[in-house]
Amino acid sequence: MTGRYGTAAGDGPQGRGDGDDANGAADRSERPGAPERPRAVQRQARPIRLGPRSVAALVLVSAVGVAAFGWPLLADSESGLAHSRDAPWLFAALLPLLLAVVVATIADTGMDAKAIAMLGVLAAAGAALRPLGAGTAGIEPMFFLMVLSGRVLGPGFGFVLGAVAMFASALLTGGVGPWMPFQMLSMGWVTMGAGLLPGPHRLRGRAELWLLAGYGAVASALYGLVMNLQGWPYIGGLGSSISFVPGDPLPENLSRFLAYHLATSLGWDLPRAVLTVVLVLTLGGTVLAALRRATRRAAFDAPVAFQPHEPAP
16 A cells, blocks of 8 residues: 555565465465475465454354254253244344344454455355255255355354355345244354364365365255254144154154154255365365465455655655
């Protein structure tokens, strides 16, 4: 940054956070098929550094989310919650408020204009990818981008990105309903989990792609499992052998839920997992390189300092 206030640290070839020359030698070495060469390990810049308040907010919303998804299995048979038909609606009303608190807390503790711009671009890209499969047999390429973005940009940014991208996609596809907060929370968990995987600064190449592919497959399947927990109580009282029965013992309701999941969701979860694996293994190297290049050039870790301008004699 130049002008009347001089130069801001982080600009120019030595301050961009690349660790390489101005032509982007590191970018070339990360391209698929580029020859391996020894180089110093460079710490991956993250747009958000989680502080104590952000971590506490994430833990709180995750704990409430577990209760919101699992209350039919967690509620005591003698409690009023187990027999309440209003419980799903109460959680559906509570979750958006908690998600808003988490996003505001994380934004207040570390999101600058560059991070917000990257969040907007990736959320828009994820929202645009979701309708491509039109919900056919679980074909949802959005998961592939969310996993890779969470890996590069970290758990804090990943949680916000997953929630915002799912919210934007719901508006785009008209999928707004009581299930939307649960989808936002679930996608936030998926993207945050990718940011918590081991070796973010050292693991590269095919080993990293296989790690992300395996995580993507598991996360895609678990997404369907937890989202089924959200919808399962609504079929209670229908007299089906897979219906939720308020107040029944945990083993009996759990066996009904597993039967419900296998009967209604497996045909969507498996294709979603397979598509995520295929996209990660085929396109993951290119997308990871692009995300890391954008992160380096954004110089999230570079301190900004202004120097006084000396007038010309």
